[in-house]
Amino acid sequence: MRKASIGCALAVMLGAIVPAFAHHSPAPFDRTREVTLKGTVKEFRWQNPHTWIEVNVPDGKGKVVLWGVELTSPTYLIRAGWKSNTIKPGDQVTVIVNPIRTGEPAGIFRKLILADGRELTERPARLGGTPDSK
Numbered sequence: 001m002r003k004a005s006i007g008c009a010l011a012v013m014l015g016a017i018v019p020a021f022a023h024h025s026p027a028p029f030d031r032t033r034e035v036t037l038k039g040t041v042k043e044f045r046w047q048n049p050h051t052w053i054e055v056n057v058p059d060g061k062g063k064v065v066l067w068g069v070e071l072t073s074p075t076y077l078i079r080a081g082w083k084s085n086t087i088k089p090g091d092q093v094t095v096i097v098n099p100i101r102t103g104e105p106a107g108i109f110r111k112l113i114l115a116d117g118r119e120l121t122e123r124p125a126r127l128g129g130t131p132d133s134k
Contacts, residue, residue: 027101028100028101028102029098029099029100029101029107029108030098030099030100030101031098033098033099034096034097034098034110035096035097035098035099035107036094036095036096037055037057037067037069037094037095037096037097037107038057038058038092038093038094039055039056039057039058039064039067039092039093039095040055040056040090040091040092040093041053041054041055041087041088041089041090041091041092041093042054042055042056042066042089043089044086044087044088044089046074046084047074048073048074048075049073050070050071050072050073051070051071051072051073051074051077052068052069052070052071053068053069053071053087053093053095053109053112054066054067054068054069055067055069055093055095057105065105066105067095067097067105067106067107068105068106068107069095069097069106069107069108069109070106070107070108070109071109071122072109072122076122077122079124080120080121080122080123080124081120081124082120086120087112087114091114091115092115093112093113093114093115094112094113095109095111095112095113096109096110096111096112096113097109097110098110109122
């Protein structure tokens with residue numbers, strides 16, 4: 001009876017761990033390529049476990065393509081100088097991403113450049129200033 005209970009507990013723990021590893025896998029993203037998106041923020045979702053930016057990007061053929069960009073959690077962004085209102089719908093931005101391998105309009109965040117030239121990343125700014133100190 002005791003062995004069956006331990007076995008069941010281990011199975012439940014493994015069942016919980018495997019999806020967590022899969023969720024955080026970098027496999028969907030092509031880390032060898034960067035794509036530069038110039039467009040208008042549709043939505044900025046300041047949420048856990050990942051923050052998201054949706055950007056409307058003109059495709060050069062007269063169409064606008066909605067790109068989804070995954071960032072890290074708000075906790076890390078705060079340390080890097082971000083606030084929940086750092087970007088807002090309607091802001092003109094340049095976002096650099098590693099694209100998703102499937103070719104869909106999605107990617108993982110690398111850097112954001114605001115219209116005023118400030119650059120934001122997911123890493124804390126170097127000593128001597130924060131992204132908002134310009």
